[in-house]
Amino acid sequence: MTTPLLEVRGLDKSFGPVQVLHDVAFSAYAGEVTALVGDNGAGKSTLVKCVGGIHPVDAGRILFDGDDVQVSTPRDAGALGIEIVYQDLALCDNLDIVQNMFLGRERRSGLVLDEATMEEMAERTLSGLSVRSVKSIRQQVASLSGGQRQTVAIAKAVLWNSRVVILDEPTAALGVAQTAQVLELVRRLADQGLAVVLISHNMNDVFAVSDRIAALYLGRMAAQVRTADVTHAQVVELITSGRSGELGIAP
Amino acid sequence: MSKLVQDKEAIIAAVQAPSIGHSARAYGERVRGGDMGALPAVIGLVVLCTVFAIARPSFLTAINFANLFTQGAAVTVIAMGLVFVLLLGEIDLSAGFASGVCAAVLAVTLTDLGQPWYVAVVAAILTGSVIGVVLGSLVAKVGIPSFVVTLAAFLAFQGVVLIMLDEGTNISIVDPVVVAIATKNMTPALGWALYAVSVVIYAAVQLTRARRRAARGLVADPFSLIAARVGSLAVIAGLAVYVLNLERSRNPLTISLTGVPIVVPVILALLVLWTFVLRRMPFGRHIYAVGGNAEAARRAGIDVDRIKIGAFVICSSMAAIGGIIAASRANSVDPNTGGSTVLLYAVGAAVIGGTSLFGGKGRVLDAVLGGAVVAVIENGMGLMQYGSSVKYLVTGSVLLLAAGVDALARRRAAAAGLR
Ligand SMILES: Nc1ncnc2c1ncn2[C@@H]1O[C@H](COP(=O)(O)OP(=O)(O)OP(=O)(O)O)[C@@H](O)[C@H]1O
Numbered sequence A: 001m002t003t004p005l006l007e008v009r010g011l012d013k014s015f016g017p018v019q020v021l022h023d024v025a026f027s028a029y030a031g032e033v034t035a036l037v038g039d040n041g042a043g044k045s046t047l048v049k050c051v052g053g054i055h056p057v058d059a060g061r062i063l064f065d066g067d068d069v070q071v072s073t074p075r076d077a078g079a080l081g082i083e084i085v086y087q088d089l090a091l092c093d094n095l096d097i098v099q100n101m102f103l104g105r106e107r108r109s110g111l112v113l114d115e116a117t118m119e120e121m122a123e124r125t126l127s128g129l130s131v132r133s134v135k136s137i138r139q140q141v142a143s144l145s146g147g148q149r150q151t152v153a154i155a156k157a158v159l160w161n162s163r164v165v166i167l168d169e170p171t172a173a174l175g176v177a178q179t180a181q182v183l184e185l186v187r188r189l190a191d192q193g194l195a196v197v198l199i200s201h202n203m204n205d206v207f208a209v210s211d212r213i214a215a216l217y218l219g220r221m222a223a224q225v226r227t228a229d230v231t232h233a234q235v236v237e238l239i240t241s242g243r244s245g246e247l248g249i250a251p
Numbered sequence B: 001m002s003k004l005v006q007d008k009e010a011i012i013a014a015v016q017a018p019s020i021g022h023s024a025r026a027y028g029e030r031v032r033g034g035d036m037g038a039l040p041a042v043i044g045l046v047v048l049c050t051v052f053a054i055a056r057p058s059f060l061t062a063i064n065f066a067n068l069f070t071q072g073a074a075v076t077v078i079a080m081g082l083v084f085v086l087l088l089g090e091i092d093l094s095a096g097f098a099s100g101v102c103a104a105v106l107a108v109t110l111t112d113l114g115q116p117w118y119v120a121v122v123a124a125i126l127t128g129s130v131i132g133v134v135l136g137s138l139v140a141k142v143g144i145p146s147f148v149v150t151l152a153a154f155l156a157f158q159g160v161v162l163i164m165l166d167e168g169t170n171i172s173i174v175d176p177v178v179v180a181i182a183t184k185n186m187t188p189a190l191g192w193a194l195y196a197v198s199v200v201i202y203a204a205v206q207l208t209r210a211r212r213r214a215a216r217g218l219v220a221d222p223f224s225l226i227a228a229r230v231g232s233l234a235v236i237a238g239l240a241v242y243v244l245n246l247e248r249s250r251n252p253l254t255i256s257l258t259g260v261p262i263v264v265p266v267i268l269a270l271l272v273l274w275t276f277v278l279r280r281m282p283f284g285r286h287i288y289a290v291g292g293n294a295e296a297a298r299r300a301g302i303d304v305d306r307i308k309i310g311a312f313v314i315c316s317s318m319a320a321i322g323g324i325i326a327a328s329r330a331n332s333v334d335p336n337t338g339g340s341t342v343l344l345y346a347v348g349a350a351v352i353g354g355t356s357l358f359g360g361k362g363r364v365l366d367a368v369l370g371g372a373v374v375a376v377i378e379n380g381m382g383l384m385q386y387g388s389s390v391k392y393l394v395t396g397s398v399l400l401l402a403a404g405v406d407a408l409a410r411r412r413a414a415a416a417g418l419r
């Protein structure tokens, strides 16, 4: 079996006295879409933030391409080629679309910002995603609709030559057409050889695009399975009770 | 697929063919949406000047016009530094007395240590930078709210000034170069030369940027808009230089008094420098980002602590320059240098100019416009022979008004879905 591009082993994470993740193992493979599912509060976003260097972990290992890596800051994650679209989007309302997309990684020519190049690259990426009715890419993010903001956050993640893209409920605020577009993009990124992690509550979406499903239950990894090997009902059972027949956490 | 093409065309159609009318409409939309920028300051300036000019014709004399610049310079420079801290959503209440401490360092280095002016100036500015590092570290690394850190510094710096000035004596400044900064003028010819160079450089920068962007197929400012901008700068600045070059001595036979005050190019240089840093350099971009959403900035890999400390260093260093100007204007440093109203006037200047107290919004130019408003109030009220009591009341009201406009604009933007 191939080594996963991104792998997490034995991850523990507590916020004060509350342990949110217990001994979590998780793998994502290059060229595949891995869906990460679980009920509200199961710990999906927390797991992603640990991988992104936002939260320090209490215990556990993160492996990238089979090697142990230290991800203690968002910069570390970016350097490895891990891009994350956070659930709360993390955009600066007072900056425009281009400025947000390049935040922290601005193109420079000498000492100054290379606005023209950034604008061109942003324009290209965005038109690939086809953002509707954005008046100008120099528009402040504050003036965008929820769905447009989400598209900007996604564009920000795919702008870079990343190797792992993690999307935390990227379609939550999107309409039917945009959702289809994002799912199409998710598939396309995986087909280009990236490891894509998709967090979603929508079982139809999960089954439509994913190759594997990882189900978190109360901070524990209930099961990691191939999508083709399970049914809707089994996954729902894994999400709601942590086990389904042979699969899941032993009682 | 056809929808994709349609969308692209919609984007392109909206993006092309900007015109002056288009820009004016976009500006109107922004104002209605609550983003008034410098508009209140400009309107306030016009109204105040009209009122004072009618009430006291002496307000419009050349000598009074020149006084406005020297009177407002120190506060304006401190306000320019404060913009950086305000952009982060933080505050520096110690900037006034930091300028006092740095002025005292200047005075002591000049007199007690007998050093030349440039050593004293560098020492004063370095003192400001060190103060900024300490304040910024306490805020960013230790995590004490800036309000408390700088309030403590506000008290402590008064003590430091008293110690440096032997519990309250004043040190007079006689060094001709330092004294010249806020009291002497450029020759009329030099004033015009500076004017010409500034206008030409401004026009050249605007034109090349537009041409470069157009060449790459990006949206560029239309020529008419650039011409309007350069034209209004040329007219307003030309008028100012003309008036400042008039003879304003009471008896021109014994002593002639003409020319642009030296503080004007000093403020201009600082304005260009910090505007460049804020708008064209990554550091400036990151200041806006941290002020807009610190968590998003952190997730983007920005070292938020470093940005915060940097902003405090700039603020305190600018306070030092403000202190030098104040010392130069008064020809001396005393325990009250940088005290009394200086800080509140400086915060007022930044806010009146359109810098938000909530962070993330503001420009260095705001501080200059707001500084002009504060200087006009101070000067006009003085001419009308109102005492300090009325001056305090009016300036306090204007500050409150500006902060109110800021808060209302924010609510309005929220209602318009812009925040
Ligand atoms: N910064 C934090 N401090 C304290 N507790 C936290 C923090 N972040 C998350 N938690 C807790 O961790 C648990 C898991 O939260 P998390 O956001 O990871 O859930 P999730 O699976 O992403 O849920 P959802 O589907 O609602 O997004 C929750 O009980 C939450 O209250």
Ligand SMILES: [Mg+2]
Residues within 6 Å of the ligand: A044, A045, A046, A087, A168
């Ligand atoms: Mg979540």
